[in-house]
Amino acid sequence: MDEPLLVERRPLPIDGRLGQQLAFLIEVDRLKTVLRASTLAAVDRRENDAEHSWHLALMVPVLAEYADEPIDVGHTIRLVVVHDLVEIYAGDTPIYDDKLRTDQAERELAAADKLFGLLPADQAREFRALWDEFEERRTPEARFAKAIDRLEPNLLNWMAGGGTWLTPGVTADVVRSRTEHIGQASSALGEAMRALITGAERNGWVAAGQQGDPGPA
Amino acid sequence: MDEPLLVERRPLPIDGRLGQQLAFLIEVDRLKTVLRASTLAAVDRRENDAEHSWHLALMVPVLAEYADEPIDVGHTIRLVVVHDLVEIYAGDTPIYDDKLRTDQAERELAAADKLFGLLPADQAREFRALWDEFEERRTPEARFAKAIDRLEPNLLNWMAGGGTWLTPGVTADVVRSRTEHIGQASSALGEAMRALITGAERNGWVAAGQQGDPGPA
Numbered sequence: 001m002d003e004p005l006l007v008e009r010r011p012l013p014i015d016g017r018l019g020q021q022l023a024f025l026i027e028v029d030r031l032k033t034v035l036r037a038s039t040l041a042a043v044d045r046r047e048n049d050a051e052h053s054w055h056l057a058l059m060v061p062v063l064a065e066y067a068d069e070p071i072d073v074g075h076t077i078r079l080v081v082v083h084d085l086v087e088i089y090a091g092d093t094p095i096y097d098d099k100l101r102t103d104q105a106e107r108e109l110a111a112a113d114k115l116f117g118l119l120p121a122d123q124a125r126e127f128r129a130l131w132d133e134f135e136e137r138r139t140p141e142a143r144f145a146k147a148i149d150r151l152e153p154n155l156l157n158w159m160a161g162g163g164t165w166l167t168p169g170v171t172a173d174v175v176r177s178r179t180e181h182i183g184q185a186s187s188a189l190g191e192a193m194r195a196l197i198t199g200a201e202r203n204g205w206v207a208a209g210q211q212g213d214p215g216p217a
Numbered sequence: 218m219d220e221p222l223l224v225e226r227r228p229l230p231i232d233g234r235l236g237q238q239l240a241f242l243i244e245v246d247r248l249k250t251v252l253r254a255s256t257l258a259a260v261d262r263r264e265n266d267a268e269h270s271w272h273l274a275l276m277v278p279v280l281a282e283y284a285d286e287p288i289d290v291g292h293t294i295r296l297v298v299v300h301d302l303v304e305i306y307a308g309d310t311p312i313y314d315d316k317l318r319t320d321q322a323e324r325e326l327a328a329a330d331k332l333f334g335l336l337p338a339d340q341a342r343e344f345r346a347l348w349d350e351f352e353e354r355r356t357p358e359a360r361f362a363k364a365i366d367r368l369e370p371n372l373l374n375w376m377a378g379g380g381t382w383l384t385p386g387v388t389a390d391v392v393r394s395r396t397e398h399i400g401q402a403s404s405a406l407g408e409a410m411r412a413l414i415t416g417a418e419r420n421g422w423v424a425a426g427q428q429g430d431p432g433p434a
């Protein structure tokens with residue numbers, strides 16, 4: 001987090017407001033190096049946050065019809081494009097890693113201050129507000145964005161025949177609990193998620209039943 | 218292009234319209250495996266199309282204020298999220314590879330038929346129309362999206378100290394010609410692009426002057 005900015009390696013011959021914006025846009029290239037716990041469906045390697053964010057940005061318009069409350073699709077796409085940026089400095093926090101989850105909020109707040117602070121002040125406020133909106137889940141768009149964020153790695157787990165569902169200590173009921181957000185934003189997608197878990201349980205891709213503590217959703 | 222769909226490896230326990238949409242959303246995971254000619258700024262490896270598409274989806278709202286014509290930012294983001302999908306089957310065509318460029322249009326049209334045809338008919342039309350709009354560049358949004366698509370790899374070339382600018386046969390004037398789209402959509406970004414080329418020429422990151430044939434823009 002105290003590393004110099006990428007742009008300092010090759011200062012741009014452009015200054016002022018545009019130079020500041022381009023420096024931010026170069027710095028965010030780091031999101032392509034933040035690895036997630038999920039593996040891709042297409043090849044056997046881990047997904048990174050930039051790939052994941054792009055995938056969500058396409059899932060949102062394809063699945064928007066299933067939102068239980070009306071949503072502004074364009075705004076929801078912006079939320080998912082921005083939602084993981086803080087992980088550039090805070091790192092990814094896997095959903096089944098309860099240890100990392102304890103100080104996640106603190107790490108991400110410090111990262112947001114640093115990253116969005118690279119932008120001109122008006123845009124720093126604008127992009128920070130998008131990230132806050134996603135995190136707080138108080139708007140229909142933020143709730144749907146979060147549902148899609150939860151659904152995507154579960155599709156990858158299905159395609160992997162287990163993936164992070166096979167994390168030690170995780171059972172079908174833990175997965176049910178951690179994916180409840182989906183049904184809160186979309187009853188149809190919530191139902192699809194439950195069908196995936198039931199199928200995975202039947203196929204042995206997740207430990208059955210109620211062993212372990214479902215923990216916080 | 219005749220390979221089975223990814224979803225056929227692990228059929229989903231979800232059918233009907235939603236099953237069809239999820240099959241499409243799993244198939245597009247392949248975009249994460251389509252490598253581009255550019256290398257990342259953050260680490261020394263090649264960029265893939267999903268990462269590139271995400272980067273554009275963030276560049277659009279940050280740089281939208283520089284569009285010479287008014288644009289709908291949300292719509293422009295959708296264009297960039299979708300613009301490279303056909304490369305899942307058609308592959309990436311590097312901008313300085315004139316041989317691959319000869320049958321690019323034909324390969325991409327066949328890919329578009331196959332890929333968008335996976336969606337329910339109404340959405341197949343909707344997403345195909347976004348791709349057509351991007352390609353035809355007849356709207357202000359499509360022209361701005363194309364400008365950002367051209368700008369991003371040049372920022373990566375700057376950070377690489379050359380990158381694809383060092384392709385044999387490419388000179389500063391070839392780069393000027395191939396990036397003219399930028400200035401057509403945004404005079405400010407066009408000027409920034411010219412500053413990058415002049416700086417690169419001075420630093421020896423691109424062959425100077427007018428050697429070689431600038432070719433089609």
Ligand SMILES: [Ca+2]
Pocket residue numbers: 084093
């Ligand atoms: Ca995340």
